[in-house]
Amino acid sequence: MSQTVSTPPALETSPLAQLTICKAREFFREPEALFWVFIFPLVLAMALGLAFRDKAPDRIPVGVVAAPGPAGVARAAQALAALRQSPYLRPRLLPEAEGREALRTGKVSLLVEAGGPLLFRFDLTRPDSRIAHLEANEALQRAAGRRDVVPVKVEHVTEKGSRYIDFLIPGLLGMNLMGTGIWSLAFSITTARNRRVLKRLIATPMRRSHYLLSQILGRLIFLVPETVILVVFGWLAFGVGVRGSLLLLAAACLVAAMAFCGIGLLVASRVNTIEGASGLANLVMVPMWLLSGVFFSSERFPATVQPLINALPLTALNQVLRGVMTEARTLAQVAPQLGIVAAWGLASFAVALKIFRWK
């Protein structure tokens, strides 16, 4: 602290360089910001990566209840033994009332009543219930003597690039590019406006374009560590590789970082309080966290809203990142999505410049 490193004269006299250096200093002196940008994505990747790591698929819980009558108990015991043969199911014997309760609350996905005709109770809208129904039926019929008509061979595959963590790492990268871009501009510009630093700055001969440019350049300084840390972490901890071009991945990150700076600038263009900026930033980001395929595929949403979801910048970015990282796509293949990202950035930037308030 006491020994100041002397800055080269060119950096000392260039307002753009000074503004950018100061922006970077302010960021690195904000411990919370460092945590959210650098540590949080790793923690998230670690937690989710471990939670969904490769292991034998979970067995589906199934309840077995005895049918009324003296024969019921014996039949239930038989059914239980048969169901235990299935690698997909975890059956247990339950009293009638408790079994229904367990089904209703989702503790079991299927309730089997082992009476004269077998009775399967389940909710048709639950995918695991449907699987349990098919598998339980199969196991019970087989135990009762059913045989395959056609010989069957099964091959289980685990391919790199198809695991959840392979899906997650590009999503986290996209989310981080969005969050850091929007926050780092929205927060610092709003603070500067609120404390009237902006007004003080424009009272000097400083060019306004230099200030805005320095906000973007300052953010790009931490783009490299931020992306490299996450990608290297994914590779070392989970073997998530980059199958496509590293250069293309870097270029996509750069375009995205600048585009989200544009959106951050738009968010910060008029608000006067951190609370206001925070609300606006969340309004922009939360829908994209949910819709844009960060944690789960956006294709799960209904087909009618797909065009809308695909037009969101984070959806497009995630498609680009996943395309390059897991499917080795080329620039030509990801160009349309990258174009969507860039278009959002340019449009936001243009509007922000028009409506920006300095005081």
Place this chain on the structure above:
Amino acid sequence: MSADRQSEVAVRCRGLVKRYGDVVAVEGLDLEVRRGECFGLLGPNGAGKTTTLEILEGLTEPDAGEVEVLGTTWSEDPYALRERLGISLQETQLSDKLTVSETLRLFRSFYRNGRDPEDVLARMSLEEKGDARAGKLSGGQKQRLAVACALVGDPELLFLDEPTTGLDPQSRLMLWEQVQEFRAGGGTVALTTHYMDEAERLCDRVAIVDHGHVIALGTPDELIASLHAANVVELTTEPELPEAAVGGLASVVEARRRGAAWSLAVGSLALAVPALLAAVDRAGARLVHLSTHQATLEDLFVSLTGRALREE
């Protein structure tokens, strides 16, 4: 400095008007600041001082009126004009995360020609705070840093908005010294204040502003002389004296009730005080408090508006 150079005008504005919704902040204000002088806008909060200063600084667009600063206007080449100005806004807060010397180097980079940041820090007695974060400074140190940022571009004209509001006496004195030193180097200063002692001590000429108008203009001495009363007597009695008892006394120019006390503007204490004591005697009242002071700009403001500069 020669007499004709002295009379050259640094800032001139005519017929300034600024409204915020229904509130008229500035209402047809005219001013002239001469080169090399320290010009003060004195008035209570809400008088329109800051709005006026910010219009002169090119930060606020007036609804009407003309502004000329250092021989040019804001519509010509604002960046060239800003190179020649130093500005300290009211209660500026700079970035908490930057150190004092980083802040000053940042501001220095905005100007083509300017002073050495370390030298300015030393002048403002901040050299020991160079590595301290701006957020950790005391109020006085922050204000000195704000003025340092205004000086680092080596300006011809310095605008200071309430430079010493809320400061400790030592910081005030230090700032006053810096303003005087800047003027000694040929600089021009325009400042706002609601401290009469600041205006009297620092300013060559003072405009007293109230409700967006200039209500009096002149050197502090001229303004005080315009009261035609060199002294003020404050008097409290039990019971209170009626107006008739104090109004016509010898040498009393003006009598004004302030709460339970009488405030009398008087020409000569030697004449007025004996007459006053005799009047208290005649009325059969008891003297609770009597004090006198030399008339100040504050007394002039009270005499002009019937209100105190600062409502406390």
